[in-house]
Amino acid sequence: MVILTQGEAMQLSNSQDRYGVLSIVLHWLVAILFLAMLAIGLVMTRLPLTDPLTFPLYQLHKSIGATLFLLMAVRLVWRLAVGVPDLPAGLTAFERFAARATHAGLYVILLVMPLTGWVVVSASPFGIATLLYGVVPLPHIGFIEASPDKAAIENIASWVHAVLAALGAGLLLLHVAAALWHHFMRRDEVLMRMLGRSRRPPTETDRETNS
Secondary structure (H helix, E strand, O other), X not given: OEEXXXXXXXXXXXXXXXXXXXXXXXXXXXXXXXXXXXXXXXXXXXXXXXXXXXXXXXXXXXXXXXXXXXXXXXXXXXXXXXOOOOOOOOOOHHHHXXXXXXXXXXXXXXXXXXXXXHHHHHHOOOOOOEEEOOOEEEOOOHHHHOOOOHHHHHHHHHHHHHHHHHHHHHHHHXXXXXXXXXXXXHOOOHHHHHOOXXXXXXXXXXXXXXX
């Protein structure tokens, strides 16, 4: 399976120096959903419970959170299965460590944060059912819902959820800054390959590989 980009064919899977179409699509879907989660979370937590937008926003937030978790699980499995392109040549040991740590941190946060949200919902004294996108029911975690200490569990999980959201936002900003630095200062392929494009014209080897 291929798509055409700047006159070249992009493969579904990753290669040693380029991302495939599935990795690119998952990357941008996750980015958009995470930004949506942050925006909705900031708005809904500042609304009074009596506001008519509060309940729909909480349900949308939970729906997007469940979707984000599933996409991240797929992305992790795909990454482990096919690998990722090599880091650019010429990076220092610290830069390589920072790149890997940032990616690992984002993966952990985007997988754990929805789970902490699920714990919060399960421990909530309101006991409001979750209906993902108004269609799919998401049951509460039974042992947490039935726990006599669920008020304490909710407080801890809410705090962890908020901390992870803040850390995730910080790592996202760092990730974006690093991508822009690579693009404008180092002028390498890091950002372009996640856009499915290339700064260099296709070589004969590229054409043979993608044919």
